[in-house]
Every structure is written in C-alpha cells, then in structure tokens.
Amino acid sequence: MKIGVVISEGPYTHQAADSAYNFVKSAIAKGHEVPRVFFYHDGVNVSTRLSVPPQDERNIQINWTTLAKEHDIDLVVCIAAAQRRGLLDENEAKRQGKDANNIADGFRISGLGQLIEMGIQTDRLVTFGD
Amino acid sequence: MKIGVVISEGPYTHQAADSAYNFVKSAIAKGHEVPRVFFYHDGVNVSTRLSVPPQDERNIQINWTTLAKEHDIDLVVCIAAAQRRGLLDENEAKRQGKDANNIADGFRISGLGQLIEMGIQTDRLVTFGD
Amino acid sequence: MSVTKKFLYVNRKAPYGTIYALESLEVVLIGAAFEQDVSLAFLDDGVFQLTKGQDTKGIGVKNFSPTFRALGDYEVTKLYIEQESLDERGLTKDDLQEIVYEDEDDDWAEKPSIRVVNRAEMAAIMADQDVVLSF
Amino acid sequence: MSVTKKFLYVNRKAPYGTIYALESLEVVLIGAAFEQDVSLAFLDDGVFQLTKGQDTKGIGVKNFSPTFRALGDYEVTKLYIEQESLDERGLTKDDLQEIVYEDEDDDWAEKPSIRVVNRAEMAAIMADQDVVLSF
Amino acid sequence: MSTLHTVNKSPFATDALLSCLNHCSDGDAVLMIEDGVYGALANSRISKAVQARAGSVTLLILGPDAQARGLNSDKCLSDVGRVDYDGFVDLVTQHDRTQAWL
Amino acid sequence: MSTLHTVNKSPFATDALLSCLNHCSDGDAVLMIEDGVYGALANSRISKAVQARAGSVTLLILGPDAQARGLNSDKCLSDVGRVDYDGFVDLVTQHDRTQAWL
Numbered sequence A, B: 001m002k003i004g005v006v007i008s009e010g011p012y013t014h015q016a017a018d019s020a021y022n023f024v025k026s027a028i029a030k031g032h033e034v035p036r037v038f039f040y041h042d043g044v045n046v047s048t049r050l051s052v053p054p055q056d057e058r059n060i061q062i063n064w065t066t067l068a069k070e071h072d073i074d075l076v077v078c079i080a081a082a083q084r085r086g087l088l089d090e091n092e093a094k095r096q097g098k099d100a101n102n103i104a105d106g107f108r109i110s111g112l113g114q115l116i117e118m119g120i121q122t123d124r125l126v127t128f129g130d
Numbered sequence C, D: 001m002s003v004t005k006k007f008l009y010v011n012r013k014a015p016y017g018t019i020y021a022l023e024s025l026e027v028v029l030i031g032a033a034f035e036q037d038v039s040l041a042f043l044d045d046g047v048f049q050l051t052k053g054q055d056t057k058g059i060g061v062k063n064f065s066p067t068f069r070a071l072g073d074y075e076v077t078k079l080y081i082e083q084e085s086l087d088e089r090g091l092t093k094d095d096l097q098e099i100v101y102e103d104e105d106d107d108w109a110e111k112p113s114i115r116v117v118n119r120a121e122m123a124a125i126m127a128d129q130d131v132v133l134s135f
Numbered sequence E, F: 001m002s003t004l005h006t007v008n009k010s011p012f013a014t015d016a017l018l019s020c021l022n023h024c025s026d027g028d029a030v031l032m033i034e035d036g037v038y039g040a041l042a043n044s045r046i047s048k049a050v051q052a053r054a055g056s057v058t059l060l061i062l063g064p065d066a067q068a069r070g071l072n073s074d075k076c077l078s079d080v081g082r083v084d085y086d087g088f089v090d091l092v093t094q095h096d097r098t099q100a101w102l
Helices: A016-029 A041-047 A060-071 A079-085 A090-095 A113-121 B016-029 B041-047 B060-071 B079-085 B090-095 B113-121 C020-034 C044-050 C065-074 C083-088 C119-126 D020-034 D044-050 D065-074 D083-088 D119-126 E016-023 E034-040 E047-051 E063-068 E085-094 F016-023 F034-040 F047-051 F063-068 F085-094
Strands: A003-007 A036-039 A074-078 A107-110 A124-128 B003-007 B036-039 B074-078 B107-110 B124-128 C006-011 C037-042 C079-082 C100-103 C109-112 C114-117 C131-134 D006-011 D037-042 D079-082 D100-103 D109-112 D114-117 D131-134 E003-007 E029-032 E058-062 E081-083 E097-101 F003-007 F029-032 F058-062 F081-083 F097-101
Touching: A003 A016, A003 A041, A003 A113, A003 F085, A016 A041, A016 A060, A016 A124, A016 F085, A036 A041, A036 A113, A041 A060, A041 A074, A041 A079, A060 A074, A074 A079, A074 A113, A079 A090, A079 A107, A079 C020, A113 C020, A113 C131, A124 C131, A124 F085, A124 F097, B003 B016, B003 B041, B003 B113, B003 E085, B016 B041, B016 B060, B016 B124, B016 E085, B036 B041, B036 B113, B041 B060, B041 B074, B041 B079, B060 B074, B074 B079, B074 B113, B079 B090, B079 B107, B079 D020, B113 D020, B113 D131, B124 D131, B124 E085, B124 E097, C006 C020, C006 C044, C006 C119, C020 C037, C020 C065, C037 C044, C037 C119, C044 C065, C044 C079, C044 C083, C044 E034, C065 C100, C079 C083, C079 C119, C083 C114, C114 C119, C119 F016, C131 F097, D006 D020, D006 D044, D006 D119, D020 D037, D020 D065, D037 D044, D037 D119, D044 D065, D044 D079, D044 D083, D044 F034, D065 D100, D079 D083, D079 D119, D083 D114, D114 D119, D119 E016, D131 E097, E003 E016, E003 E034, E003 E085, E016 E029, E016 E034, E016 E047, E016 E097, E029 E034, E029 E085, E034 E058, E034 E063, E058 E063, E058 E085, E063 E081, E081 E085, F003 F016, F003 F034, F003 F085, F016 F029, F016 F034, F016 F047, F016 F097, F029 F034, F029 F085, F034 F058, F034 F063, F058 F063, F058 F085, F063 F081, F081 F085
Parallel strands: A003 A036, A003 A124, A036 A074, A074 A107, B003 B036, B003 B124, B036 B074, B074 B107, C006 C037, C006 C131, C037 C079, C079 C114, D006 D037, D006 D131, D037 D079, D079 D114, E003 E029, E003 E097, E029 E058, E058 E081, F003 F029, F003 F097, F029 F058, F058 F081
Antiparallel strands: C100 C109, D100 D109
16 A cells, blocks of 8 residues: 655654654555655654764664665655744755755655645555644 | 743744743843743754744744844753754864754853753743743 | 545644644645645634634734635635534634635535534544544 | 752653653753752653653663663652652552662662652642752 | 742643642642633633632733633633733742743 | 544643544544553543443554553553554554544
8 A cells, every 4th residue: 555654743852753764664564655754843853964863862864864765755844844944955045045954865845735645646644743 | 030041842833932032021121131041852943043934924043043132141052952953053063073054143052051050040940841 | 537535634733832723724725726625623722723803913923813714715615613622612603703615606605614513523524534634 | 159959850741752751851960960959750641751661672762761760879869759640540659660879878778769749748849949840 | 938830731632730720839820821821711621620729829821822812801710810921020020939831 | 434543642641532532433443652552551540431432442552652661461451452563554554544633
C-alpha cells in the first residue's frame, strides 16, 4: 500500500518525529511504499541542518535524510509554516533577503498543496503530532 | 521590583512569547526592571533571525530585539536547548563546524546557570510556556 | 484519472493560545482548489474557533475568525459543530458567528454552513471519510 | 552578599512524549552548583518520570531515568511525590525506582530521597518557596 | 505570604486548572491567561469546580485574552474578576511568588 | 469499513483519549502511542472508561512506548492488547482510514 505521513511537531521537544521514523521504517520493511512525508506546524523544524544534539542522542534530521535517500521518500516542508518559523533553503533565503539558510539535504520546501495531493494519491494517511 | 521572565515555547506556535512581550512592556512602563528574559525549551526558536512571518502578522523576533535594545534587557538563549533545535550564533557555528548561523541581533547564547542566577537575583520570576 | 475523496478536517483546539486553528484553516483554503468533498468538524475546544465577537487587538495577534465567513466562496460549506461540546462549555449556537454560503444548485439561495450535530452524528461523519486530517 | 533561596522544580509531565522532563532535570543538575535550597515536586503526570523499569531501546530515545539516582551526589535530596497523583494512576510507591542519598550530617547514612506526601502537604511545600520553576 | 498562580490552558483540554485549584492555598490568586480564560465560562462542565474556590482564592482572567476569544462578561462567572496586563504586573508584585501551571 | 484511531497523549493530562472513546464506532481500533500508553493502566482514574469500550472496540498500546515508560503487562488492563511498530503498520492497512486524536 501507499502510506502518506504527516509530522506536525518539532524534533526532540515532542516524540512525533521519532514515532513517525520508527513507523516508516517498519512500513517500508514490510513492503509498503511511503512516497512522501509532509512536515507541518513545528514539524518543519525537523529539517534544519544546524541542529547539534548531544553525542549520546539520536540525530533526528540525519535519520530522516538517510532514510529518505535509501528509500526515495519525498520530504516536503510546508513553505508557509517554514517561513514563520525561520526555516529557509537557499532560494527562499535569496528571495526573502536573508543572509543564511538552514534546510538540510534531502528536504524540499513546497506548498500545502503537496499535503492535499498526498491525501489524494496515497491509500492511507497517518499523522504524528501534538 | 526586579522581575525575571522565562519563555519556554516557540514563537507563533504558542502564545507564550506574545504574552511575555505584553507583560514585559507593561512591567517596564510601570517602573519595574526586567533585567533578563531567559529562553528555554522551544522558546529558543524565538531568537532566529531567519523568520519571515506574513506581512499582516507581528514579527516576534523583531519585537523582542527592539524592546531589549530600548530597555537594556539581557535576552539569553539556553545553549543546550538551542543546540538540539538548531539555533547557533557565529561562534557556536564555527565551534560545531556548521556552515551557517541564525541567531538574531540582541540575543546571546549562554548556559542554564543564567536561569538560576536570574532566579536568585530577581524579586519575582514569571514563566510563560506550554 | 480524476479521484474525488472525502476529506475531513478535525478541529479540537481553541484559537490563539496555539497556532493549530489558524494553520488548519490555511490547509482548508489551499485544499479547496483540489475539488475534493470537504467537511470540517469542530468538537471539544474546536468549537471555540467559531465564537463571535473575537477581538485580538489587546494581544497583538491577528484575528483570523472573519476568514471562516469566506469559506463559502471556496465551496467549503459543511461545518459540523458538536452540540455536546457546546453544552459542556456553556455555549449555544447563538454564541457562534453566522456563516453562510450561496447554493448554486438552488438559485444561489443563501444557506447556513454551520450544522450543529450530536455526538453520534459526529461519530458517523468521521466514519464516512477517506482522509482525516487532525489539528 | 550570599543569598540562599528556596527553589522548587515542579514536574507535572510524563517523560519521553515531550522533552520537558529531561530538560527539567538538566536545569536541576546545573542549578545544584549554585548551592540553593532545592526541592523537586512530582505531581500529576510528573510521577511517571520516576517509575522503575524504563527501557527506551524500542523507541530510539535516550533513557534518562538513571540520572535521578545521581541527584544525591549533587546534594539534591528532596524529591516530593504526591500520593493522590499516584493513586489516580493506579501506582504505588513500589512502582517508583529507589533513590537515595548519603546524609553527611548523620555519618553518611543512606537515606531515601523520595518523600511521598499528600496533596495538602504538597500545597504547603509550594507555598513555602522563593522561586518556583515549572516544567 | 501568598502565591500568584497562572494557568494558560483550556480547562476542557488539560488538567492544569483543576490541579492548580486543588493545590493553591487560601489567600492566593489564580490568573487565567491565554486559553486558560475559558475557565471563567458560566454554566460549563467545570464552572462548579471553579466557583467552589471563589470564597478562599481570588479568581481572575486576563481581559485582553478574554476579548480575543469573544468572552464577554455576560458569558462569565460573576466570581471571576478581570485584569489587563498592568493588573497582571501588579498581581506579580503583590504576591510573594508566581507559579505557572503549564 | 472501520477506522484506526491513534491517541498520543496521557489520558490524565488531556481529554484526547476520552474524546476518542466517545467518538469511535463499534469495530474500530484505538491504538495508544507515546504518552497515550498510560491509558492502559489498571486501577486508574480512567480505567473504567477504557474498559467500558473493550467489548465493541479493539484497544491496543504500542509496546515499545509502553516499555520505554516501564509499563509492564501486570500494570495494565487485560482488555488492552500490545503491538510493535510492525503491528502498527498492519493496523493502518487493515482499517480504511487513520484518525489521530492530537
């Protein structure tokens, strides 16, 4: 089956991004397809490459980037939610006149339409949030 | 009186940073001193200069930077909480080998000791959180 | 292939204290362009999103409650409010703002978008969806 | 001037679902260096922080519950747990891990750090502080 | 010696207000802010629990937060007072400590 | 046609589990994850409300989350089953839709 996933809370602060990661790994191992994970609300904070968690803790951003590369998962960060919270890629930073960007490799910024499209095109949609 | 303030939730997502802002403005207008505001948990996200809120909304980071400059408020961002969440100043970015930084003017990164010190040195401590 | 799915947006949180209500509305507005069969559910603290007389000047946060009245223009016309959630909060339908739409199948007659349902009806609406998005 | 204030750390949230319990503990550990009069309160879901047998391998999150047992080394020896909060959750004191400290005023005798109090006693402890930090 | 308690969550969504009311001492003040202002609603599921403390504890809501949410006085318990941010500051200084129920 | 409901909040802290139990339909499954696993505790304030739905709804907790919190089977209602992440995935595919109670 095609399963779409929504993550709507920030990394480390809430367990949502960890639960989703474990869920997606299991889904793929069982032969399902997870074509896209959509990051909304504080979930967009997962995508920063500037995070430096303690050495004895998991690195949530790297976990996602790695999993996405291995299994061709489209990691979409909602642009409206990201702008409010200070998550920008290189293009957005230029467009907004900001002097830095912070989105990690493997994540792409796009619109809310990608969430609706995921709801239409997948067989199931699972939300991890607060 | 000396009033210390703690903000423990992120901007826009929770009202905490707005409530604290209104509270601190009133406290100062009434002749009290707010020597320090301490940002902890997701509160550290207030300090990003990369945020681009919609034009018809308040800019929470700029509000704080401006208020702090006018009234000499020490805006302290907890380093441990900031590292997890990807908030870095120039020095931290260098030290951690990161290629960008995102802390806004007027905020400084420091340790949790600054929170305890604020508790010791102020007459009252008020927390805005989740 | 043109698929039409039943989308339900579930709103269980109060406005302003957290951003969920506002960002839920942003999804609904964008989602309207996809011409799906859209319903909104307001239960528990979600019913507070629709109260009338909201005035946010004193807290410096944008008042988004007028946006609900624009939903009809986006052909979002089914807003289900749970009676029991109103009751538990000491509210009645009269405490909610009026939201209407023009029914193109009925000579553009103005009709109410707010439909107060009881808990069992709300459960049945939830059980009748293809996609449920929770806020 | 050397000021000693009474600091109370109030813990009302469960561990792992959110980071508050862990980041509260980080404040307590740093705060211990300031030689204030420190107490910790565990009530409502905060009592879940102290349950024994926590094993986080299956969720990929760090298990920080052993850190509570190190608090005695930092001279943090007053952990107040509310009986009513345990009762409401079907827990007893036996479900909590053992946490002890060595009392330097009593020939380093090992004593329990966990002190189960009732709600009225918890309220009195809260009312007797200079600084209350909530997590 | 008394405490100002702040509650910022809806009492219908979380246990914060009820726990606060169960732990505050006579002579304390409870200020409901942000989504906490819904605790002042009359004829609600929790209004009796709120009223039960009105004799011994000063109950207040933050006016600007109530106004933002359309909570007019006629919807609220008469036992609950209203302050603005200046009043909030006064409450902080008039009590010996502030405790947030998050 | 049936629904998998997920609940990730402690039932002692928020109203999510009770609201879910009030709205799920016979034949649905309710999976408690993250802090939601505390909903399986026996002899608690809310265990009767949970048990009351056991006949008509499949009640489950996510084992890894329960283990993380020290929630052994002997502390839990016998009416509540246990699945791992693979079981979670199966539940998602076996039901027609998933609804999260946040």
